[in-house]
Amino acid sequence: MPRLRYLTAGESHGPALVATLEGLPAGLPVSRAVLADELARRRLGHGRSPRMAFEVDEVEVFGGVRHGRTLGSPVAVVIRNTEWPKWVDAMDPEPRDDLEAIRDTGRGRRLTRPRPGHADLTAALKYGYDDVRDALERASARETAARVVVGTLAKRLLAEVGVTVVSHVVNIGGVRTADDAARPGPEDLARVDASPVRCLDPDTEAAMIARIDAAHADNDTLGGTIEVLAHGLPPGLGSHVHWDRKLDTRLAAACLSVQAMKGVEFGDGFALADRPGSQAHDEILHGPDGYARPTDRAGGIEAGMSTGQPLRLRVAMKPISSLPRPLRTVELDTHDEAVAITQRSDACAVPRAGVVLESVVAIELADALLEKTGGDTVAEVVRNLDAYLDEVAER
Ligand SMILES: Cc1cc2nc3c(=O)[nH]c(=O)nc-3n(C[C@H](O)[C@H](O)[C@H](O)COP(=O)(O)O)c2cc1C
Numbered sequence: 001m002p003r004l005r006y007l008t009a010g011e012s013h014g015p016a017l018v019a020t021l022e023g024l025p026a027g028l029p030v031s032r033a034v035l036a037d038e039l040a041r042r043r044l045g046h047g048r049s050p051r052m053a054f055e056v057d058e059v060e061v062f063g064g065v066r067h068g069r070t071l072g073s074p075v076a077v078v079i080r081n082t083e084w085p086k087w088v089d090a091m092d093p094e095p096r097d098d099l100e101a102i103r104d105t106g107r108g109r110r111l112t113r114p115r116p117g118h119a120d121l122t123a124a125l126k127y128g129y130d131d132v133r134d135a136l137e138r139a140s141a142r143e144t145a146a147r148v149v150v151g152t153l154a155k156r157l158l159a160e161v162g163v164t165v166v167s168h169v170v171n172i173g174g175v176r177t178a179d180d181a182a183r184p185g186p187e188d189l190a191r192v193d194a195s196p197v198r199c200l201d202p203d204t205e206a207a208m209i210a211r212i213d214a215a216h217a218d219n220d221t222l223g224g225t226i227e228v229l230a231h232g233l234p235p236g237l238g239s240h241v242h243w244d245r246k247l248d249t250r251l252a253a254a255c256l257s258v259q260a261m262k263g264v265e266f267g268d269g270f271a272l273a274d275r276p277g278s279q280a281h282d283e284i285l286h287g288p289d290g291y292a293r294p295t296d297r298a299g300g301i302e303a304g305m306s307t308g309q310p311l312r313l314r315v316a317m318k319p320i321s322s323l324p325r326p327l328r329t330v331e332l333d334t335h336d337e338a339v340a341i342t343q344r345s346d347a348c349a350v351p352r353a354g355v356v357l358e359s360v361v362a363i364e365l366a367d368a369l370l371e372k373t374g375g376d377t378v379a380e381v382v383r384n385l386d387a388y389l390d391e392v393a394e395r
Pocket residue numbers: 049117118119139140141144258259260261318320321322344345346347349352353356
């Protein structure tokens with residue numbers, strides 16, 4: 001049974017996004033400024049949509065927090081979309097007498113040429129939409145702003161027990177960091193964020209930027225790979241006893257729930273399939289600081305539990321499906337061959353997607369932490385974790 005539960009609601013061009021998070025302990029320091037800072041991180045990155053530059057995420061807390069501290073009650077947050085005034089007719093939740101005119105021209109005009117790779121066609125078939133805007137509005141990764149709010153609260157809780165989640169970009173469109181490239185620690189996050197592609201190595205960074213520019217000039221889009229790391233985890237989050245309690249199960253599902261994410265690997269992941277067992281595992285040693293591993297191949301998870309080593313996972317993001325050079329499709333009304341709708345769009349959203357992945361990873365880790373410690377207050381969570389870690393240290 002998860003301890004943390006959340007729901008998001010809202011359409012990409014609607015008035016606002018809404019997030020509700022249930023299960024946070026009382027006494028967690030939270031402020032609008034912290035939420036706004038993380039939301040701003042999600043809007044950065046070379047290759048981003050022009051929309052990222054002019055729209056502002058106006059965040060407001062509506063419940064669960066008093067005088068900068070959580071109360072233990074559900075936290076409710078609204079992120080207002082500053083572009084809403086332009087979209088009122090197109091996205092009005094109220095019934096409208098002038099619907100025909102709205103669907104005829106302007107922002108509300110009916111869209112009937114579904115993009116391959118987006119939700120447009122299949123959601124239209126499944127939900128009976130005759131306008132693919134009804135599909136794209138909710139499928140849009142605009143929703144990830146709400147998840148970053150929830151993830152920021154989860155990160156705040158993890159910080160209380162010394163856990164930090166960071167991400168960086170290791171591949172854009174086939175331009176990769178070297179296998180032995182440095183991995184960011186908690187102290188490196190500002191440096192990662194300062195890079196337009198969130199990559200620490202200057203040579204790879206320059207090549208990634210050039211790759212994005214070339215794709216952009218060619219009216220094309222790019223995907224890539226993001227590595228997420230969590231430092232300071234205790235051993236024993238998650239469990240081997242049941243499939244849905246395994247930490248890797250939960251993390252993989254969370255990462256794949258982010259728009260456009262198509263693969264997840266833990267530690268050396270797919271490369272392990274090519275190696276003999278003698279070179280695939282992390283041998284166990286014992287020294288003055290307790291148990292230790294000379295290698296980091298498993299990515300900090302064995303049998304669905306954190307081992308106490310850094311968590312390391314990689315997520316593959318596919319290229320954006322709204323191409324300026326549109327793909328072939330079919331006009332919904334006539335079945336005539338057509339080209340897909342061309343939406344203003346990200347050319348490459350890999351850098352900013354890292355911030356979203358940090359968030360969903362933090363949510364799962366915070367949930368697993370609370371499952372391990374229980375606790376209605378932050379102090380109780382910390383106390384219970386410390387007592388458990390004291391026991392582990394005795395072993
Ligand atoms: C941060 C981020 C930004 C994205 N920006 C766009 C975009 O501008 N245009 C687009 O077509 N898809 C974009 N996507 C991906 C689509 O939302 C996604 O491909 C679509 O919802 C279909 O889901 P699927 O790719 O998971 O199958 C973005 C995804 C993320 C994580």
